[in-house]
Amino acid sequence: MSPVDLAGYAAGALRGHRLRTGLSVLGVGIGVASVILLTSLGEGARRYVTGEFATLGSNLLIIIPGKTETQGMAPLVSTAPHDLTREDAAALLQRVPQIRRVAPIAVGTAAATAGSRSREVTVIGATHEILDIRHLKMASGRFLPPDLPDASVCVLGARVQRELFPDQNPLGRWIRIGDWRFRVIGVIEPRGTSIGMDLDEVVEIPVGTALRVFNRSGLFRVLAEVGSHSDLGTVKQSVIDVLRERHAGQEDVTLLTQDSVLETFNQILGVLTAALAGIAAISLGVAGLGIMNVMLVTVSERGREIGLLKALGATHRQVLVVFLVEAAILSTAGGCLGLLGGLGSGRVLEHLYPDFPVQAPHWAIVAALIVSCSVGLLFGILPARRAARLNPVQALMRRKA
Amino acid sequence: MIELSGIERIYEVGASPVRALKGVNLTIHRGDYVSIMGPSGSGKSTLLHILGCLDRPTAGSYRLDGRETADLPEVELSRVRGHQIGFVFQFFHLVPRLTASRNIELPMVFAGVPVDERRERAGRALEVVGLTARADHRPDQLSGGEQQRVAIARAIVMDPSVLLADEPTGNLDSRSGGEIVQLIEGMNARGLTLIVVTHDPVIGGRARRWVRLADGNVVEDKVPDESPARPVGPLKAS
Numbered sequence: 143m144s145p146v147d148l149a150g151y152a153a154g155a156l157r158g159h160r161l162r163t164g165l166s167v168l169g170v171g172i173g174v175a176s177v178i179l180l181t182s183l184g185e186g187a188r189r190y191v192t193g194e195f196a197t198l199g200s201n202l203l204i205i206i207p208g209k210t211e212t213q214g215m216a217p218l219v220s221t222a223p224h225d226l227t228r229e230d231a232a233a234l235l236q237r238v239p240q241i242r243r244v245a246p247i248a249v250g251t252a253a254a255t256a257g258s259r260s261r262e263v264t265v266i267g268a269t270h271e272i273l274d275i276r277h278l279k280m281a282s283g284r285f286l287p288p289d290l291p292d293a294s295v296c297v298l299g300a301r302v303q304r305e306l307f308p309d310q311n312p313l314g315r316w317i318r319i320g321d322w323r324f325r326v327i328g329v330i331e332p333r334g335t336s337i338g339m340d341l342d343e344v345v346e347i348p349v350g351t352a353l354r355v356f357n358r359s360g361l362f363r364v365l366a367e368v369g370s371h372s373d374l375g376t377v378k379q380s381v382i383d384v385l386r387e388r389h390a391g392q393e394d395v396t397l398l399t400q401d402s403v404l405e406t407f408n409q410i411l412g413v414l415t416a417a418l419a420g421i422a423a424i425s426l427g428v429a430g431l432g433i434m435n436v437m438l439v440t441v442s443e444r445g446r447e448i449g450l451l452k453a454l455g456a457t458h459r460q461v462l463v464v465f466l467v468e469a470a471i472l473s474t475a476g477g478c479l480g481l482l483g484g485l486g487s488g489r490v491l492e493h494l495y496p497d498f499p500v501q502a503p504h505w506a507i508v509a510a511l512i513v514s515c516s517v518g519l520l521f522g523i524l525p526a527r528r529a530a531r532l533n534p535v536q537a538l539m540r541r542k543a
Numbered sequence: 544m545i546e547l548s549g550i551e552r553i554y555e556v557g558a559s560p561v562r563a564l565k566g567v568n569l570t571i572h573r574g575d576y577v578s579i580m581g582p583s584g585s586g587k588s589t590l591l592h593i594l595g596c597l598d599r600p601t602a603g604s605y606r607l608d609g610r611e612t613a614d615l616p617e618v619e620l621s622r623v624r625g626h627q628i629g630f631v632f633q634f635f636h637l638v639p640r641l642t643a644s645r646n647i648e649l650p651m652v653f654a655g656v657p658v659d660e661r662r663e664r665a666g667r668a669l670e671v672v673g674l675t676a677r678a679d680h681r682p683d684q685l686s687g688g689e690q691q692r693v694a695i696a697r698a699i700v701m702d703p704s705v706l707l708a709d710e711p712t713g714n715l716d717s718r719s720g721g722e723i724v725q726l727i728e729g730m731n732a733r734g735l736t737l738i739v740v741t742h743d744p745v746i747g748g749r750a751r752r753w754v755r756l757a758d759g760n761v762v763e764d765k766v767p768d769e770s771p772a773r774p775v776g777p778l779k780a781s
Contacts, residue, residue, distance in 0.1 A: 143652055143654060143655065144655070147652050147656075151652070154640050154641065155640070157640070157658070158639075158640050427576070446636065447638055449636075450626070450636045450638070451653070452621065452647070453595065453597060453624055453636075453651045454624070454625060454630075454649050454650040454653060454697070455621055455622065455624045455625015455626065455631050455650050455654060455701070456621060456625075456653040457618050457621040457622075457653070458617055458618070458621070458654055459618075460621075534597045534598075535592045535598050536598050538597070538632070538636065
C-alpha cells in the first residue's frame with residue numbers, strides 16, 4: 143500500500159466525520175498552541191532580561207562597597223568596610239592598565255522642584271564617563287561636563303523633563319533638589335527601564351555634588367569598563383589588589399560582572415521556559431487521549447469495513463497502518479493548526495506589548511510539530527491494534543453500517 | 544481445486560464448546576458450480592468462512608490449489624484472500640464513502656497494484672458487470688442490484704480462482720437477484736469456480752452440484768440427474 147493510497151484512504155475516512163475530526167484537531171491544536179505561546183513568553187522573558195543587561199555592555203566590571211561573604215567568627219575589631227571613594231576610582235584607572243574608563247556613582251532620592259511643580263526623583267551622581275559606559279543619548283543640550291565634578295548643573299531624564307517642564311524648553315532653567323539649586327544643561331533621550339532603574343525618571347548631577355547633597359563620604363558603586371571582555375579575569379584580581387592596598391589590607395569590595403549575573407538569569411529563565419513547556423505539554427497529552435478516544439469509537443463503528451478490508455486481502459499490518467495514519471493525520475493537522483494559532487497569538491501579544499519580545503524559540507516550534515505527530519502515533523497504537531486484531535468473521539457479521 | 548478433509552470447527556461459547564462443523568470432507572474441482580445449502584445453524588456460514596480463509600478450522604486439512612492453508616501464517620492467508628478468493632456478500636459491503644470504481648480498486652490497493660493499472664482493471668471489471676456509466680457514483684447513489692454488481696466486479700478484479708457468494712440475492716428483489724445470479728453464472732461459464740451459500744432452494748437448485756449441510760455434517764452431496772434448466776428471467780422471491 144503506497145503512502146499516497148494510505149493518506150488518501152485515511153483522509154477520506156476522516157472527511158466522513160467532519161465535526162469529530164474537527165474537534166480532535168482542535169484539541170491537539172490548543173495543546174500545541176499553548177506550548178508555543180507559553181514557551182514564547184518564557185523565552186521572551188529571558189530575552190528581555192538578557193537584553194537589558196546587554197545594554198550595559200559585556201566588558202563592564204561593577205565594584206560594590208562591602209563584602210558579601212559569610213565569615214566564621216564575630217570579629218573582635220570592627221570590620222566595617224571602608225568607603226569606596228572617588229580617589230579609589232581614580233587610582234583604579236591609573237594603576238590598572240586594562241581599565242579604559244571608570245564611572246563613580248552615587249545615588250539618592252530627593253524632591254526636585256521647578257517653579258510650582260515638584261516630584262520625587264532618583265538622583266544619580268555621576269561623571270561624564272557614564273554617558274558612554276551606559277550608552278546614553280542626549281535628546282537636547284549636553285551631558286555633565288568632564289572636568290567639573292562639583293558643578294551645580296543637572297541633566298534630566300525624559301519623564302522628569304516632561305513633568306517638571308511640560309511643553310517648555312528646560313535648558314538653562316533652574317531646579318531645586320533638596321536645598322540645592324541646579325541649572326539644567328541637558329535632557330536624556332527616553333529609554334525606559336534598565337535593570338530596575340527607570341532612567342527616564344532620574345536627575346543626573348556631578349558625583350562630587352551628589353556626595354555633598356546627600357552628605358555621604360562613600361560611593362554607591364564604581365563601574366569600570368575594560369578594554370576587552372577577555373581581560374575581565376585578570377582585571378578583577380588587579381582591582382582587588384589595588385583596593386586592598388588602599389583599604390588598609392582589607393578586601394572589602396564585591397565585584398560583579400555581567401557574565402555572572404547574566405548567566406544566572408539565563409539559567410533561571412531557561413528553567414522557567416522549560417517548566418512552562420511542561421505545563422503546556424499536559425494539554426497536549428490530554429489532546430492525545432482525545433484522539434485515542436475518537437479512534438476507538440471509529441474502530442468500533444467501522445468494524446464491518448475492517449472485516450471487509452481483511453476479506454479483500456489487507457494484512458494485519460496494513461489495517462494497523464491505515465488506522466495509525468488516520469490518528470497521525472488528526473494530530474499533525476492539529477499541530478499545524480496550533481502552530482499557526484500559537485504564532486498568531488504571539489503576534490497579537492507583540493502588538494499589545496511592543497516592549498516585550500515575544501518570540502517562539504525554534505526548538506519549541508520543531509518540538510511541537512514532532513511531538514504532535516508522535517502523540518497521534520502513540521495514542522493511535524491502541525485503537526489501531528484493536529482494529530488490526532478484529533476477527534474478520536465477527537466484524538463482517540455486524541449488520542450496522 | 545479445493546480439498547477439505549476432516550474439517551472441524553469448534554467455538555468456545557461460554558462454558559460449553561459448540562461444534563459448528565463435525566468433520567467435513569469435500570472436494571471441489573476448478574470451474575465447478577456448487578451450492579451449499581442448509582437451514583440456519585447448519586454450519587454453512589462457518590464452512591464458507593473457512594473456505595474463504597477468513598477463519599481457520601480447529602482440526603482437519605484444507606488444501607487450496609494444492610497448498611495446505613490450515614497452518615499458513617496470517618500474512619499468507621491475507622495474500623490468499625486477496626489473490627485467490629473473491630467474496631460476494633449478502634449486504635454488498637461496499638465502503639460508503641468511496642465511488643464504485645474506488646471500491647473495485649480496494650483489493651488492488653492492498654495488493655500494491657500501481658495506480659494506472661488499477662484504474663484500467665477497475666474500468667474493465669465495471670464493463671464486465673455493465674456499470675461503466677456508474678463508475679463515479681457512491682453506493683448510496685446506486686440501487687441494490689447495482690451495488691451487488693459493483694461488489695462482484697470487486698470480487699473478480701484480482702482474477703481469483705474461486706468466487707464465494709454468501710446469499711448473494713438475499714437482499715435483492717427477485718428481478719435484480721436473477722440478474723446477479725446470471726452474472727456470476729456467466730463468470731463460472733468462463734472457468735471461475737463458483738460456490739454459492741444459500742438457504743434458498745431456487746438459487747441453490749441452479750448449481751451443478753448440491754451440497755446440503757445439517758448440524759455440522761454434509762448430509763447430501765449430489766449432482767442432479769437432469770441438467771437443470773436455466774430459465775432466463777425473474778426468479779421466485781426468496
